[in-house]
Amino acid sequence: MDNEKKSDAINVAAYYIAQKGYSYEELCWKLAVKELIPEKALEVFTEDASEDALKFFHTWISQCIDVGGANLPKTISTLLGSKLGKIYKSMGVDTIEQALVKSYEVLKGKTEIIKKDEKTIEVKTEYLREFCPIGGHYAPKKAQLIQKSICTPFTIGFLSEIDTRFKFEGEINECILTSNKRICFYTLHLEEKENNK
Numbered sequence: 001m002d003n004e005k006k007s008d009a010i011n012v013a014a015y016y017i018a019q020k021g022y023s024y025e026e027l028c029w030k031l032a033v034k035e036l037i038p039e040k041a042l043e044v045f046t047e048d049a050s051e052d053a054l055k056f057f058h059t060w061i062s063q064c065i066d067v068g069g070a071n072l073p074k075t076i077s078t079l080l081g082s083k084l085g086k087i088y089k090s091m092g093v094d095t096i097e098q099a100l101v102k103s104y105e106v107l108k109g110k111t112e113i114i115k116k117d118e119k120t121i122e123v124k125t126e127y128l129r130e131f132c133p134i135g136g137h138y139a140p141k142k143a144q145l146i147q148k149s150i151c152t153p154f155t156i157g158f159l160s161e162i163d164t165r166f167k168f169e170g171e172i173n174e175c176i177l178t179s180n181k182r183i184c185f186y187t188l189h190l191e192e193k194e195n196n197k
Contacts, residue, residue: 082160122185124184134146134150
C-alpha cells in the first residue's frame with residue numbers, strides 16, 4: 001500500500017472515530033477488540049485489509065501505553081480475555097485445549113497443544129507468515145511490553161473463565177516479535193485454587 005492510500009485509509013478511520021465520540025477508555029477497549037476500524041472502509045484502499053487494520057491497532061495500543069502506562073492495556077486485556085472466555089463458555093467450549101485452538105483459529109493460526117503433565121501445557125501456534133496478530137512484525141524492543149501488557153493477561157483472563165478451578169501463569173518460549181519466524185510458543189502452568197483442593 002503506498003503512502004497516499006495509507007493516508008486515505010487512516011483518514012477514513014479517523015472520521016469514523018470522530019463521529020462516534022468515544023471516551024479514552026472506550027477507545028482503548030474498542031481498539032483492543034478490533035471493532036474500531038470498519039473493514040469495508042479499509043477494503044477500498046487495500047487488498048490486505050486485515051493486516052492494515054492490525055497495524056493501525058498496533059499503533060493505537062502503543063499510544064494507549066504511552067498515555068496510560070503499561071497497566072492500562074494490561075487491565076483492558078485481562079477484562080477482554082475474561083469476556084471472551086464467557087462467550088466461548090456460553091457456546092459450549094469448556095476445555096482449555098478446545099478454547100485455545102478455537103481462539104487462535106480466529107487469528108488464522110494453527111495450534112498444537114502438548115499436555116506435559118497435569119500442571120503444565122505447551123501451546124505452539126504457527127501463522128501463515130512472520131506477523132503476529134497482536135504485536136505485528138519483528139520488533140524485539142517492544143516484545144516484552146506486548147507480552148506482559150497484552151498477550152499474557154489476555155490469555156490468563158480468557159482461560160480463568162474457561163476453567164475456574166485453576167490459577168494460570170504463562171512463560172513465553174518463542175515469540176514472532178523476537179524470532180522473526182511464524183511461531184508463537186509458550187508454556188502454561190496450572191495451579192489448582194485453594195477452594196478446589
